[in-house]
Amino acid sequence: MERGMMKRQYRDVVVWDAERTAAERCDVITEGDRITSILPAGTLDSGCAYEGRGKMALIPGFVNAHGHAAMTLLRGLGEELPLMEWLQERIWPVENGLDGDLVKAGTKLAILEMLSTGTTCFADMYFFMDRVAEAALECGMRCGLSRGIVGDSDGSKLKENLKLADDFNGRDGLINVQLGPHAPYTVPMELMKEIANTAKDTGLGVQLHWLETSSEWSISGLEGKMTPEDYLAETGMIDVPNLLLAHCVWIRPQESAFYARDNVTFAHNPKSNLKLGSGIAPLPAYLKAGVRVALGTDGAASNNRLDIWDELRFAALTQKGVNKDPTLVASAEALRMATVNGAIGLGFRDVGLIKEGYRADMILIDLDQPHYVGWDCENLSGFLVYAGSSSDVKGTVVAGKMLYQDGDFVFADRKRITEEAAEARRKLTAR
Numbered sequence: 001m002e003r004g005m006m007k008r009q010y011r012d013v014v015v016w017d018a019e020r021t022a023a024e025r026c027d028v029i030t031e032g033d034r035i036t037s038i039l040p041a042g043t044l045d046s047g048c049a050y051e052g053r054g055k056m057a058l059i060p061g062f063v064n065a066h067g068h069a070a071m072t073l074l075r076g077l078g079e080e081l082p083l084m085e086w087l088q089e090r091i092w093p094v095e096n097g098l099d100g101d102l103v104k105a106g107t108k109l110a111i112l113e114m115l116s117t118g119t120t121c122f123a124d125m126y127f128f129m130d131r132v133a134e135a136a137l138e139c140g141m142r143c144g145l146s147r148g149i150v151g152d153s154d155g156s157k158l159k160e161n162l163k164l165a166d167d168f169n170g171r172d173g174l175i176n177v178q179l180g181p182h183a184p185y186t187v188p189m190e191l192m193k194e195i196a197n198t199a200k201d202t203g204l205g206v207q208l209h210w211l212e213t214s215s216e217w218s219i220s221g222l223e224g225k226m227t228p229e230d231y232l233a234e235t236g237m238i239d240v241p242n243l244l245l246a247h248c249v250w251i252r253p254q255e256s257a258f259y260a261r262d263n264v265t266f267a268h269n270p271k272s273n274l275k276l277g278s279g280i281a282p283l284p285a286y287l288k289a290g291v292r293v294a295l296g297t298d299g300a301a302s303n304n305r306l307d308i309w310d311e312l313r314f315a316a317l318t319q320k321g322v323n324k325d326p327t328l329v330a331s332a333e334a335l336r337m338a339t340v341n342g343a344i345g346l347g348f349r350d351v352g353l354i355k356e357g358y359r360a361d362m363i364l365i366d367l368d369q370p371h372y373v374g375w376d377c378e379n380l381s382g383f384l385v386y387a388g389s390s391s392d393v394k395g396t397v398v399a400g401k402m403l404y405q406d407g408d409f410v411f412a413d414r415k416r417i418t419e420e421a422a423e424a425r426r427k428l429t430a431r
């Protein structure tokens with residue numbers, strides 16, 4: 001242990017992660033940003049540790065695997081409009097007024113919301129991403145960042161994305177940078193090939209919107225010429241080191257097996273897909289084929305919460321209902337999607353489990369409440385997904401630091417951040 005490395009102890013907490021069949025009462029020690037020991041409950045002396053008393057769950061922090069954090073400033077704009085009208089008339093004109101300061105203010109607002117609802121790591125694809133990185137570092141938040149690349153006839157956006165990687169990849173152990181080609185209908189095929197090659201040369205991952213709406217493939221101009229799977233093979237995207245495909249609503253279920261690869265993760269956004277009327281992804285087919293699926297909220301303008309608990313419940317319940325099959329998408333599977341699967345999708349191979357050597361990204365959930373009466377170590381995942389909510393989160397720990405505890409942000413000034421965001425919103429919507 002390095003001198004001065006912060007050590008924290010959690011006594012008699014109820015530990016669950018996706019590698020366990022049942023929860024277990026344990027003591028947990030973290031040193032610096034890692035989990036270093038998991039011991040039988042009650043091994044540690046009381047008094048020098050956070051006391052769980054067997055009534056506080058400790059699970060991996062949630063990973064929000066798809067989003068546009070600064071869209072918190074656009075929340076509520078153009079509600080319930082058709083998708084293209086919403087984008088073209090309400091969202092894009094406002095986004096044109098964004099600058100680095102506004103994006104940073106909106107991102108910090110998003111980070112407050114995510115920390116208070118149990119998210120410890122978020123994906124972001126947007127603009128002014130150096131300012132997003134600053135916001136995350138100042139708050140101590142983990143993230144996977146990409147510069148959204150649209151068009152890019154002069155190559156400046158790809159260059160900007162690579163500079164983001166030079167400046168921030170690996171910073172403080174918190175940031176992984178990905179390349180961010182927006183979608184097959186906004187990025188020409190030659191550029192998509194170039195980005196895939198760049199990813200292979202640099203080892204960077206890629207975030208890509210993929211088949212979100214039913215008309216996307218015809219808009220891309222590729223319908224009738226090649227299948228989406230041929231496109232991924234032809235551009236080389238399917239072979240990049242780490243490919244995070246957001247949405248995946250309109251993949252033909254029979255093609256699921258194509259995506260069951262160690263370097264590919266889907267970011268499923270059930271609430272955004274419902275709200276924008278995009279459809280319902282054939283999630284059971286993906287899971288059956290062995291595709292790694294994570295959960296995301298998408299931007300706050302299309303959700304409108306950055307709360308993974310909602311996604312857990314929508315992912316698990318929607319499929320049961322539309323398929324008339326209550327066995328689909330079990331609660332433990334939904335929690336796996338919300339934790340370790342998202343971490344892998346963003347290139348963090350040592351995040352998302354409560355395991356010695358893993359990064360100490362975890363949340364504390366208060367089980368001593370009326371709606372948890374009856375929980376036990378076998379049924380905990382069901383209680384969390386079907387009865388729990390983000391208001392049960394009592395602590396959010398990122399890289400060993402408790403960033404949120406009992407309603408307070410330990411390292412962030414809630415008042416200042418919300419005031420700055422409110423002012424940013426006023427500026428942005430007044431233009």
Ligand SMILES: [Zn+2]
Nearest residue numbers: 067246298299
């Ligand atoms: Zn998106």
